[in-house]
Amino acid sequence: MRVGVVGAGAMGGAIAAMLERAGNEVWVAARGEHLTAIRRDGLKLDGAWGEYTARVSAAKTLPLKAKPELVIIATKAMDAEAAARDNARAIGDAPTVVLQNGLGGMERVAEQLPGSPIVGALSMIAASYVAPGHVRVTTAANTVLGAFRGTQDADAAELAASALNAAGMPAEVIADFEGAQWTKLIVNQVNALPAITGLSVQEVISHAGLRRIMTASMREAVRVGLARGVRFAAFNGLTHARLSFVARAPLSLGQMLPLRIRAYLGATPNPGSTLQSIRRGRRSEIDFLNGAVVAAAQGTEVPVPVNTELLRLVHEVETSGRHLPVRRVIDRVTAATGPLR
Template sequence: MKIAVLGAGAIGAYVGAALHRAGVEVHLIARGAHLAAMREHGVRVLSPRGDFTARPHATDSPSEVGEVDYVFLGLKAYSYASSGDLLAPLLGPGTAVIAAQNGIPWWYFHGMTGHPLEGQRIEAVDPGGSVTAVLPMERAIGCVVYCSTEIQAPGVIRHLEGTRFSIGEPDRSISPRCVALSEAMIAGGLKCPVEKDVREDIWIKLMGNVAFNPLSALTRATMVEICEHEDSRDLVAQMMAETLTIARAAGCDPQISIDKRIDGARRVGHHKTSMLQDLEAGKRLEIDAIIGAVVEIAELTRVPAPTLRHVYAAIDLLSRTSLVS
C-alpha cells in the first residue's frame, strides 16, 4: 500500500507517522520549516498514548512521489479547487482520495440513489464544479476526524486527544478500498471504523462546528464560555436544532441529543475553535463548508433556518473584512 499525505500539517503528519509505523509506504507532502524538520529528523509525535518517532519520506514535490493507492488530504476544503497541480502526479486509475475535512464535503449528494437531490452540486463547496474537476467524486472516501493535534514545533506533533477517523463510501457500500485503509490505520494505532453511512458522522460533528466555530470567531469566546452564557447557549441549541432538521430533510437522521452535544463541548473547557485560531492568525476562515453549505442545503430542501442564516451573514461579513484589514 502506498499513501501520499497532501498537506502534512498537524493531522496529516500524525496520520502519516501512524501509517508508517504500521509498515505502509508513506510520502508526506509539505513545505517550509516543517518539511525541513521532517526531512532531517522524521516526525516526532508527543502523545498521552506514548511518544514515538517515524521517518516517512517527506517532500514538497508530488512528482517525486508518483501514483499512489490513496491520497490523504490534509488541506482546508477551500484549497481543494486550486490543488490540481499538486494532485495530478499522485493520481492513478484507481487512486482513492480521503478528504479529512470539516463540514459538508463536495461529494455529499453523490451516490444517494433514490434521493431527490442525488447528484446535486453544492455551490458553497464546489463552486462552478471546480472541486469536482480536480477531485472526481468516484475517487472520494468520506472521512470524519475525531482527533486533536497541533504542530508544537516544526516536525513535532502534539497529539492532544482522540484517535478516531471514521471513513465510508458515498454510495454506502463497504468497499475493499475502505476495508484495506481501515486495517492499515488500525495497525498504526488509530481507530478507523468503516461506516455504512458516514454522513451521519458528518452531521454529528457538524452540529458542534456549525455553531461553536462561527460564534467563537464573532465573540472571541472559548467553547466553555459560550456554553455557560445562558443566551449564547440557547443560540447554540437553536442552531443545532435547525441543523438536525436540515440533515433529516437531506436524507440523514443523526441520533444525537442537543443537550448532550452542548454538554460535551462544555467539558472541553477553555478551548479556542479552529475558526477562532485562524482569525487570530490572520488566516482565511473555513466558513463555506462549515456553515455556508448547510444554509445552501436548507434552501435546496426548503427548510427554514433563520438562525443559521443570520449567523452565516455575520461570519461571512467578518471573513470578508478580516481578509482586507
C-alpha cells in the first residue's frame, strides 16, 4: 500500500517506520533538519518495537506523484488544518487518518479535505523525537480509530486499522470515538506539568505535591465532561465508572489515576509531547489539551482554576524558554486555586 504520513515527528515517524518495515511504500512530509536527516540516512526507529532504519521518501509536502491510498496526519493539533490544506492536492480523495490529542482535529481537517473519508485516531503509544531522523518508542500500546461520518469513513477506519495491525501496531475501530477522545483528554492532563517543570511524566507523578495538582486537573476535566453529557469510552483500562469515581472521590483517592498511568509508562522516562515541543523551541498543543478543558467548561457551572493556571504557566514557559522550579509551581497553583482538596 502507498501511505503518506504528514508530520513525521515522534508519533508520525514511528508509524511511518513501522509501516515501511511491513512492506508499504511510505512517503513522509517533514521539515528542517529532520527532513534533511531522513533524506540522507533514512528514518531511524528504536525502542519498544526494535531497531530499524526505514527508507522512506521524504519532502516538505507530499508530492503529487505519491498518489497515496491512505494518509495519516500526525502533526500537532494546531498544525493539522494547515497540513491538510498544504497537502490537499496530493491527498486527493484518499482516506485520511487524523492522529492527534485534544478535541476538534477531525473537524478542521475535514473542512480542508471535503472529498476524503476522514478517520480519527487516538494512540496510547509513547514516542520521543531523539534527534533529526531518529525517533524512539518508549511505550508500545494500542491505537483506536473512529469514523468521522458515514459509511465511507467507516470503511476507511477499517482499512487504517488493518494497515496498522499488519505492521505490528495493535489497532481497533470503536463506535464511540467522541467518548474515547474525552478519555484520552483526561490522560493528556499528564502533559502540562512536565512542560512547566522540565521533568519527565514519571518524575512529576512521583512527586507528591505535583501529583496532587495533576489529579486536581484530571478531576476538573472529568467533571467538565460529565457536565456536558459525555459518556467516557473504555480506553486502556479507563472506564466511565472509574473516571466518574475520580471526579467524586477525595483528592487522595483520585491519585490512583496518575499512579496507574505511571505504572503503565514503565521506567523509561517519558517527557510528554508538550515538553518535547518546548525543548525543540516550538509552539505546543496545550491550547488543545488543558485549553480544551477550559473552553469546554464555558457554559457549565464547573470551575476549572487548576487547568486555567496550568495553561497560563505552560504559555509562560513557552515564551521565556525557562522551566519553573517545582516549589514555585506548587505555590503558583495554590495561590490561584486555594488549597487542593
